[in-house]
Amino acid sequence: MNTTVTVTKRLVNSFEQLAPGHRACLGCGEALAVRLVGKALGQNVIIVSATGCMEIISSQYPFTSWEVPWIHTLFENASAVASGIEAGIRALSRKGEFNEKTKVVAMGGDGATSDIGLQALSGALERRHNFIYICYDNEAYMNTGVQRSSATPYGASTTTSPASKITIGQTTWKKNMPAIVAAHDVPYVATACASYPFDLMSKVQKAMNVDGPSYIHILSVCPTGWRSSTESVIGLGRLAVRTGIFPLYEIEDGRYKLNMQMDKLHPVEEYLKQQGRFRHLSPEVIASIQTRVNADYAKLKEKATRS
Numbered sequence: 230m231n232t233t234v235t236v237t238k239r240l241v242n243s244f245e246q247l248a249p250g251h252r253a254c255l256g257c258g259e260a261l262a263v264r265l266v267g268k269a270l271g272q273n274v275i276i277v278s279a280t281g282c283m284e285i286i287s288s289q290y291p292f293t294s295w296e297v298p299w300i301h302t303l304f305e306n307a308s309a310v311a312s313g314i315e316a317g318i319r320a321l322s323r324k325g326e327f328n329e330k331t332k333v334v335a336m337g338g339d340g341a342t343s344d345i346g347l348q349a350l351s352g353a354l355e356r357r358h359n360f361i362y363i364c365y366d367n368e369a370y371m372n373t374g375v376q377r378s379s380a381t382p383y384g385a386s387t388t389t390s391p392a393s394k395i396t397i398g399q400t401t402w403k404k405n406m407p408a409i410v411a412a413h414d415v416p417y418v419a420t421a422c423a424s425y426p427f428d429l430m431s432k433v434q435k436a437m438n439v440d441g442p443s444y445i446h447i448l449s450v451c452p453t454g455w456r457s458s459t460e461s462v463i464g465l466g467r468l469a470v471r472t473g474i475f476p477l478y479e480i481e482d483g484r485y486k487l488n489m490q491m492d493k494l495h496p497v498e499e500y501l502k503q504q505g506r507f508r509h510l511s512p513e514v515i516a517s518i519q520t521r522v523n524a525d526y527a528k529l530k531e532k533a534t535r536s
């Protein structure tokens with residue numbers, strides 16, 4: 230018994246960066262991801278948070294759930310604010326007025342990252358600030374009522390892409406944010422999901438050790454917006470990975486590495502049928518999603534083989 234406790238302690242930091250008592254929805258996959266990220270980051274960090282679910286649930290005045298320095302920014306400027314803090318740390322360090330190795334970590338949802346904050350993120354990556362950007366991707370603008378974003382998957386019904394007799398809902402394919410970040414030639418890019426907690430935490434720790442910009446894109450299951458059951462959060466995250474819909478991979482100095490090589494993918498239907506947002510999809514549309522997922526996964530595998 231004691232041995233198990235010791236091993237667990239060594240694997241997972243007991244420090245909770247996100248204190249209990251926050252207001253996330255029941256079964257929120259994103260709050261779980263934030264907790265895991267916090268355990269991997271430790272305490273010597275400054276968090277810069279764009280507007281979104283994780284800001285709303287954690288910072289209602291006069292309360293805060295954050296056990297580390299934390300600043301709320303607009304959608305548009307999380308990466309710009311992170312850049313300024315990082316530059317400030319460097320300037321003070323040069324003058325000998327700051328001796329800590331503090332990491333700046335910017336975070337935002339998929340709307341904040343792939344839509345409204347993309348310009349500031351691109352600038353910060355290009356200037357090569359020493360910071361980590363984490364996208365918590367729940368695949369829509371969730372805290373304002375499930376509006377589509379450019380990360381919403383094809384065929385999903387949202388309040389601004391509602392499925393009807395004449396449309397399947399979202400008619401565009403999910404924007405490939407990790408590829409957009411990788412095109413900035415940054416040292417470290419990774420995808421992760423809270424359903425694979427050790428994989429997620431080890432990627433965050435890797436990013437902590439990068440001298441320069443790094444990016445982690447975390448799929449965050451959202452029972453409220455996906456219209457799925459709260460007890461299937463972990464299972465849905467695993468299925469997203471095992472179907473190839475959300476593969477786990479890293480891009481280190483341009484080299485791709487698949488973290489879970491799968492010879493045979495689970496059918497996408499297994500994943501889609503558990504979510505109300507896809508309930509209306511016909512077998513033909515599901516088949517077209519399967520074709521696209523197979524092709525994207527094959528491309529990724531090829532990149533990993535060539536690396």
Ligand SMILES: Cc1ncc(C[n+]2csc(CCOP(=O)(O)OP(=O)(O)O)c2C)c(N)n1
Binds near residue numbers: 281282283378
């Ligand atoms: C420029 C701007 N447009 C719209 C809003 C309103 N708004 C606040 S949070 C939010 C949704 C955020 O979506 P996302 O970044 O995906 O994070 P999530 O809420 O899903 O965690 C919106 C639209 C805003 N605050 N600023």
